[in-house]
Amino acid sequence: MNTFGRIFRLTSFGESHGKGIGGIIDGCPAGLEIDPGFIQNELNRRKPGQSKITTQRMEPDSVEFLSGIFEGKTQGTPIAFIIWNKDQESKDYDELKNIFRPSHADYTYTQKYGTRDHRGGGRSSARETIARVVAGSIAKLFLKQSGIEINAYVSQVGEIKLSKLNQDLNFSKTEESIVRCPDVETAKKMIARIEEAGRNHDTVGGIISCIAKRIPVGLGEPVFGKLHADLGSAMLGINAVKGFEYGSGFEGTKLSGSQHNDIFIKTEKGVQTKTNNSGGIQGGISNGEDIYFNVAFKPIATLLKEQQTINKDNEEVVINPKGRHDPCVLPRAVPIVEAMAALVLVDHILLSKINRL
Amino acid sequence: MNTFGRIFRLTSFGESHGKGIGGIIDGCPAGLEIDPGFIQNELNRRKPGQSKITTQRMEPDSVEFLSGIFEGKTQGTPIAFIIWNKDQESKDYDELKNIFRPSHADYTYTQKYGTRDHRGGGRSSARETIARVVAGSIAKLFLKQSGIEINAYVSQVGEIKLSKLNQDLNFSKTEESIVRCPDVETAKKMIARIEEAGRNHDTVGGIISCIAKRIPVGLGEPVFGKLHADLGSAMLGINAVKGFEYGSGFEGTKLSGSQHNDIFIKTEKGVQTKTNNSGGIQGGISNGEDIYFNVAFKPIATLLKEQQTINKDNEEVVINPKGRHDPCVLPRAVPIVEAMAALVLVDHILLSKINRL
């Protein structure tokens, strides 16, 4: 089950230390102009080694398209692509071949499949998300035509929480910050928190928030393909994600209905709502207001310090992993969240073409 | 898109004030014994009028199977069923025909489809979930054979939060409580809170927690069909749900990796983990520990008091709905959460039959 989407579908492949990571995008309409610079920029936002607070592995992470694009445009045919693996140091993983690292997928993969490519986590590595960023960047090019804009940003690192609301943030500042938090003061604290984790050979989790603007009314299938359910499924499919909420989310459960309801009003633009606790989605269908949601990331499991665990022979052992790892996955996960959101939105825009006669 | 699942698939149909609500279950293996009493009991747990804190509408909600069962057993053929609508008072909705109720799906349906069955919310009514309870109860019969058990319960109503952990709860107490909270003291406060909301013609939200025990290792497709992503999608597909988290969830984002990692240990049962921040799922695949998660429900939108809104002609109007409604959806949503969890688990158990040669 390596395919995501109903109409605009990404099928992903590849392992961390195999030949490369790639995918096939099927169902992309013909005639979309492909901007390679834009796609590379999205990959750069995700790639390791981009700042002092990410892993220092250097991977060029440039994409090679294998099919589906002719004279700069999509052809309606499948778009295959690969990002060749380069800087893999598989030896770093030799000692982990027979060991199940705590809170990794080593144990579950082995139990499920009876086998496992142990090098760099194999298929379970977050390096797989590179395929999603490529597909997501093509989805973003599609969305750009309709003026839809998606902005994700880091809103919490450990206990440090951004207190400003969406409407008070200037998203053009997100990329200026290595932690991808648009608020300068909070960003500083977050960076310090990540550096502290790095010094301790430890890791730290957090929250990425995302907002999508200028969404057409009517996206979402009202029962089992609710727009927020598809967004949730997309986000929960990202490595290390433990939770998803949209609109008023978990906090909203404490409100009474009269506080929570979004009153419809008549404006110059047509119909709008006074408040937006619905997060732009009512009954699973977009209502034209901003869609916003939060994604919870656990602290990643790879620690560069001693931990007890067991091996294949069910013996207790102590591991002390080498390798180059991120103390915090969040800054690099921002483009991944945006990419998955873009895939869901394009899929629903295409689906919505058959709503009515 | 009214189909849920990959192998064990429910396709649901029906509107609140149409002839009935039903569905087709396709992909159920042959030979499963159907216990009608068990299924009816699940329906009774969901049905309106069951206690003083639910809507006083009386609906018998008994299921009629139309196909797929012969001599008490499933045949491997599609299982169709219907719950005939009985106590519908469509006239209550006449005045709402041209009005978009705040935070309902009236507006988005109309915009999407250009038409809408306004009676009782039509297809967007939570009455649709009755089909899920029927399918889920068959899934539960399947799971029972493997000893898998799913327990959901209300863990929060408004600000009132159950402080006990899963392991300190006695789930046999859940059904003794009309609010479906297994802790007697907390249940009392929750009931009072719901009664207060009812008196105010207002509504209140909350959280349902769920735990599944004795899960086999190896369920879940590691990239786009992660077990928790499918659970999340299932829960977010339930009416009024705004968030999903599993294992350590949103709170876990504040921990460091060394606090969060679940250390593998050797026990009599084989491999286990010391802690269970992973919520029984690592890398998207079950690891044999308990699966647990939380589901956030907003306060439902139907208030029995005056609210401002707009109508189809984009005029501002004031509504004051009649009808019989729940002040709090949570007690009746407990079997729905369990049903959707059961559907996901059965689907993954069937999928896991092809993991290996």
Next chain:
Amino acid sequence: MNTFGRIFRLTSFGESHGKGIGGIIDGCPAGLEIDPGFIQNELNRRKPGQSKITTQRMEPDSVEFLSGIFEGKTQGTPIAFIIWNKDQESKDYDELKNIFRPSHADYTYTQKYGTRDHRGGGRSSARETIARVVAGSIAKLFLKQSGIEINAYVSQVGEIKLSKLNQDLNFSKTEESIVRCPDVETAKKMIARIEEAGRNHDTVGGIISCIAKRIPVGLGEPVFGKLHADLGSAMLGINAVKGFEYGSGFEGTKLSGSQHNDIFIKTEKGVQTKTNNSGGIQGGISNGEDIYFNVAFKPIATLLKEQQTINKDNEEVVINPKGRHDPCVLPRAVPIVEAMAALVLVDHILLSKINRL
């Protein structure tokens, strides 16, 4: 796997002697006007007892819609329906409970599922096709809007073959003939051949031809969803079908390329082809010419005379079935062929909405 189609999807249910046969149509756009008279007429064309050359079982076969239609129009929501079983005489089948009839599905169902509803063939009965006629008649209503017309007819019964070509036939004559062959002389011979089979307590096979006119250019997915592959799959899914060919078909294999190629020419209408060996489909995509194809039906397996076979205990036995059966399935299969063709065409019309930006 009881679902047909990608966007416009029919999920069918029911057994021959269960409560009824029905289905759910999902993915039908909102706003389609439903004409119950038209649907009933399609059912009447399929129903038993309609003439002296069909089975004399009398089944009213009227459809009850359960959802998805409001004020006479589709709502974009799932359209569920059922045809209640009425004239079933299950006792006729008692003696067949433990017997595997030759060339029926009794043996294979039992081996596959370990169980079987033996009454009237259960799920394997051609009565299931009634669900397809209902869904197909809604698809036809959709196609009518675009002026697309589908005409199937019986072109061969046993050795008796209609020698005229499509262009020489007057399809308005098809329904005037109880064998549904538009050529009066050939029809007479076919009827005599069927009556002969009936007198012999035997059965006879044949061919149904079908032609679809005014097809838009561009339907069909060029690799795995070729328009003719989907038509073929649809036809081969009808009970008793043994072959499918389109355009020049099996005979065309004997031609050389220079004879077979369809030369493009410029006409008033735009681009057309001089000949139409392609059957209106090139590279899997419709080219605007008429689509035509043949469907081979075997003589049905139920004979009202003695045959040797085996039973569940692997003992050789002799059967002599009772019941009321068709000596030839073809006249009643004409609306089924049309229905399946309509389902494929609507599905591809909806799919084609996302070909291009």
Next chain:
Amino acid sequence: MNTFGRIFRLTSFGESHGKGIGGIIDGCPAGLEIDPGFIQNELNRRKPGQSKITTQRMEPDSVEFLSGIFEGKTQGTPIAFIIWNKDQESKDYDELKNIFRPSHADYTYTQKYGTRDHRGGGRSSARETIARVVAGSIAKLFLKQSGIEINAYVSQVGEIKLSKLNQDLNFSKTEESIVRCPDVETAKKMIARIEEAGRNHDTVGGIISCIAKRIPVGLGEPVFGKLHADLGSAMLGINAVKGFEYGSGFEGTKLSGSQHNDIFIKTEKGVQTKTNNSGGIQGGISNGEDIYFNVAFKPIATLLKEQQTINKDNEEVVINPKGRHDPCVLPRAVPIVEAMAALVLVDHILLSKINRL
């Protein structure tokens, strides 16, 4: 729609003159040993330049696996692969850029997508089938474990028809013949017929027959996924195919039921049938007898001689294509037919694991 299969799924990509042709196989169980020599041999059976009666283009056609295989075995993860294009002479196609060749997909692609990669037919080229041969060869490795064997062969070229039946053929002779007909005398005539077509700068069609032995009982989904419907859809998806029949096929329509029915008998092996007009499939489900079917191929459309046609500006023009082409596609299509059959059988073997509890 570039994905084939339900569980064992091939998603194909690539154009004739792009970087390469490839695909992703998803849903292959873990633990299957991959024999690269076997796969290359299958590719060699399909590749151009293999004999005097095929095109003289020389393409190494060796596959590069990109993922999913570790230490020689499948991992349960997606298996991506590519065959890099090498001997493409795109200039041969320059003059065809704006021309619609008769009975090719040039016109329909352009109308559907508004664009087209004209070089060598782009995505519509039969070179795409190379991806199917790779996937099919992995499916064959899977089938080999269960002893299932698939033999396809050329049974007709133009008017020249092999008169022997399956049981009288020695399939070990097929590969000894460059036309892949196991009967030496008929093969000679077929070769002469193809050479004649080549001399005339013309092409010739024909039929490929296929037989699969040692099929387990119980494969096939009885309503919309009938085993023969899936085989038919697979075959009709191969370039140039115009028809499919299995078992008694079109000829069987002339028989009476008492001639056609396959009588069950008790043998040492258990249950068998005296005759096999059913082609090993009853009610859409395999019955353990040999599965056999015929596939009709039209004469391919590319002629190396003058033909009239039209161009993009709707002007009549004369073309006289260069390039190196097959006068008859059949010898090279034999491994493609086997590959597609293997994909269908593996898919149904995996699906059948969930038939019963």
